[in-house]
Amino acid sequence: MPVIKVGVLGARGRVGVEVCKAVQAADDMELVAQVDKDDPIEEIGKAEVVVDFTHPDVVMDNLRWCVEHGVHAVVGTTGFDEARLDTVRGWLDAHPGVNVLIAPNFGIGAVLMMQFARQAARFFDSVEIVELHHPNKADAPSGTARRTAELVAEARAAAGAPPMPDATTSALDGARGADVNGVRVHAVRLAGLIAHQQVLLGGGGETLTIRHDTMDRSAFTPGVLLGVRRIRDVPGLTVGLEHLLDL
Numbered sequence: 001m002p003v004i005k006v007g008v009l010g011a012r013g014r015v016g017v018e019v020c021k022a023v024q025a026a027d028d029m030e031l032v033a034q035v036d037k038d039d040p041i042e043e044i045g046k047a048e049v050v051v052d053f054t055h056p057d058v059v060m061d062n063l064r065w066c067v068e069h070g071v072h073a074v075v076g077t078t079g080f081d082e083a084r085l086d087t088v089r090g091w092l093d094a095h096p097g098v099n100v101l102i103a104p105n106f107g108i109g110a111v112l113m114m115q116f117a118r119q120a121a122r123f124f125d126s127v128e129i130v131e132l133h134h135p136n137k138a139d140a141p142s143g144t145a146r147r148t149a150e151l152v153a154e155a156r157a158a159a160g161a162p163p164m165p166d167a168t169t170s171a172l173d174g175a176r177g178a179d180v181n182g183v184r185v186h187a188v189r190l191a192g193l194i195a196h197q198q199v200l201l202g203g204g205g206e207t208l209t210i211r212h213d214t215m216d217r218s219a220f221t222p223g224v225l226l227g228v229r230r231i232r233d234v235p236g237l238t239v240g241l242e243h244l245l246d247l
């Protein structure tokens with residue numbers, strides 16, 4: 001069976017290094033390009049599938065280059081809101097046959113945590129999210145926390161759940177976190193951490209906490225390799241690794 005030619009954008013970054021190692025160790029893949037900041041992006045054109053773990057400020061330019069040059073993309077970089085996703089859909093409409101997977105988190109446990117939060121959201125009065133990351137992280141709140149909040153909000157809306165109780169009338173700016181579709185999201189940046197999230201649900205004399213911890217960045221690579229293996233067969237834009245898992 002022919003191997004998949006893979007390129008990595010952000011190859012010298014914290015996650016990019018792990019992805020390069022995992023691709024090199026995979027029998028069915030060949031690492032044909034490793035591109036980082038200030039390297040010529042043209043190098044990435046050797047690849048059939050590109051993996052992007054760069055920065056929210058540059059990922060759109062990278063992705064447009066890939067789509068316009070007929071290269072499938074598996075994207076872990078964060079910073080995608082609905083407007084950005086619509087822009088990507090527009091590029092893909094103009095380049096049928098090119099596919100893109102964007103996933104806020106490639107960790108299998110993290111994907112399950114998001115799905116469990118979505119399932120549980122309608123059964124509780126209150127849901128809040130606390131995400132905790134290393135202090136070198138570029139964005140806040142995390143892409144995973146934003147996506148979790150969207151899933152929680154969608155599930156509650158579909159179930160006709162009322163707004164969450166909150167009688168706060170006076171607070172310092174930021175004390176109640178960010179409001180993401182009506183769900184409060186709190187971001188902690190702490191030396192020693194990698195990536196962690198708790199979804200707190202409460203009501204009716206009980207609470208439920210759903211917690212996920214990333215202990216090592218190699219946790220992201222099985223999901224990335226799954227995306228690389230499957231992306232050629234999933235037309236257009238796919239958002240979220242859950243669509244490639246038999247959940």
Ligand SMILES: NC(=O)C1=CN([C@@H]2O[C@H](COP(=O)(O)OP(=O)(O)OC[C@H]3O[C@@H](n4cnc5c(N)ncnc54)[C@H](OP(=O)(O)O)[C@@H]3O)[C@@H](O)[C@H]2O)C=CC1
Binds near residue numbers: 012016053058143
């Ligand atoms: N979806 C998921 O599962 C995960 C997503 N992430 C996300 O991935 C992104 C990267 O995270 P992380 O690896 O920790 O970040 P790093 O800063 O460690 O790595 C990013 C790398 O990309 C490089 N870079 C910057 N601009 C470009 C460019 N135009 N072309 C190619 N390379 C470039 C950076 O170079 P320089 O340092 O010189 O700027 C750096 O080496 C973040 O958005 C993060 O949130 C992280 C973990 C998991």
Ligand SMILES: O=C(O)C1=N[C@H](C(=O)O)C[C@H](O)C1
Binds near residue numbers: 078
């Ligand atoms: O920057 C990180 O480290 C991470 N970014 C992703 C996010 O913003 O959700 C995934 C994971 O949390 C690690």
